Amino acid sequence: MLEIVLLALLGLISAIFGSIVGLGGGIIIVPALTLLGPQLVGSEIDHATAVGTSLAVLIVTALASTMAYSKKKRVDWRSGWLLFMTSGPAAMIGSALTGHMSNGPFQLSFGIFMLLMAGLLVARDYMKPISRQWPVVRTYTDDKGEQHHYGYAVLPALLVGFAVGLISGLFGIGGGSLFVPVMVLLFRFPPHVATATSMFVIFLSSTLGTGVHAWLGETNWWIVLVLAPGAWLGGKAGAWIASRMTGKALLWVLRITLVLMAAQLITEGLSAT
Template sequence: MSFLFYTVVGLLAATLGSLVGLGGGIVIVPALIYLGPYFVGQEISVSTAVGTSLAVLIFTAFSSTWAFHKQRKVDFRSGWLYFLTCGPGAMLGSYMTQFVDAKSFQLAFGIFMLVMAILLIIKDRLKPLSLKWPIQRTYTDAEGLVHSYGYGVLPALSIGLLVGIISGLFGIGGGSLFVPAMMILFRYPPHVATATSMFVIFLSSIMGTVTHLSLGEVDGWMVLGLAPSALVGGWLGAKIANALSSKKLMWVLRITFFVVAIRMISEAWK
């Protein structure tokens, strides 16, 4: 039963995470905390759930990045720039996890998911800012359309640091903040934002996991159970993202995030 649980959670989290650039941790962490006692037979601590989730994200993000790379959608130049601060930020956030008690974590994670649900609801109505950034890039899609976008070094580094800290603290990868920021502030095409986000998540997850490992907050058996299906899910999500419209899926994510957010906030207030 525990093996089946890990397989389903890993596959679902990685597929959804890769499809919309979230990384999948936002599914894995609540699943381990709330469903773990029923399917694994033991309580899973917050720190272990976060550390294990971040370790699994290495496999998810690698699989997804490879698939996106073959589709030529990853902007490696800007990805490395984000990583300069996202990587150290992930290590800092991972270190901070040990000082957060379960109730405070549930409240913070619940509020974060509620914000993400709201962002997912309004993101289609948000218009990219018409700013002329010093670094300009172009991307030609499969239909031959040329998309222009740009970014500044300091804003990119600031976003990378914020996302890295949140990534390490919550074990979520950080794509839920990266993708909207890249699209709204820098006018990245959606597929390029998602693909580049997964590349940065892959690198920063390695650094965050190293910190969690040093603190004894990664369950190796859970990683072995989740990682194989996460590899498949990362590849599958990238394939689906390239072929299908994700409007219906986005509504499923919005509702799921909202329900889980309310559950975590209510648990924290008990």
């Protein structure tokens, strides 16, 4: 019973954080499963199964968040489908590659990636969007009636989608940790629109990535079943919180969490290589 409660809380907490900043929650679920497998399910969980399980849970989290953001008209569907054109296939490629990495190198590379994400979450507070005028121009009107203009070029957007999708499938993180800052800093998306649209793309890409992991037998459906209710509630709760606060305090908690988990992963990765 305690294991079920812990897994349900993991699904809830990871989804809340992921939904607020567009991460998707996988960046917490994957290291938690690999590091705390014996405490959570009574046995070790290999990294490929952790990634496959995380992507399956991300479907639930991202769908709940997308539905909540859609009601507030914050999802840019057109831009989301464009990004998915390359992120979807790339997520399938990344998912197929996960099992070919041994546990030590995977933990080491994922730990380094988490450190980079923590640094990016800090740096983005001090970075300003570029002023370049893109050929595709989009307009968003917020709740106060203020208009925001942003845009992109198709080729750079497709390249971003491919890179993020590949990393998403490889690590099972959803890709929002990269999508959101790129969309805000490079294409000048309003932060709320970037987060909402990112969750929509995560939903589509994680569905394809999960299909690959399931086909390879790298998904623990019992864990998915336990994590899913918390992920659904957390996805909705995160979207609700994000619409009512800047999330700076929670961002700092997330940054510290990422650094601590990254340090543990890097330590174990180095000892295993």
